Amino acid sequence: MGCPKSFSISGGMGAALLSKPELIHDILTTLRRNLDVPITCKIRLLKDPQDTVELARRIEMTGVSALAVHGRKVPDRPRDPAKWNEIADVAATLSIPVIANGDVFEYEDFQRIRNVTEYIVG
Secondary structure (H helix, E strand, O other): OOOOOHHHHHOOOHHHHHHOHHHHHHHHHHHHHHOOOOOEEEEEEOOOHHHHHHHHHHHHOOOOOEEEEEEEEOOOOOOOOOOHHHHHHHHHHOOOOEEEEOOOOOHHHHHHHHHHHOOEEO
């Protein structure tokens, strides 16, 4: 639910879903109800950090097993640094594992993001 590519967004997929929390809820609860496997979800950061936290809480309430958070916003490019502090804010509010995603290229990156988030790195 975080792909920023234009083909995904124009088709109502990927990052287009980030502005539709009710649809996200419906998709995830339907998956949880009909599949007997752990369900995870991946999102990007929203424009406002508090909005990201609120969306993450809503996603957690669907019963997913974990949430992956990409540390960039939709308009950000790979050259823009991931905002690990915003991932940490999400991780601090949830009781499910948070998978931090973005800018993990070397072991030192892993150590830094792990210190910030205290959660899984992907």
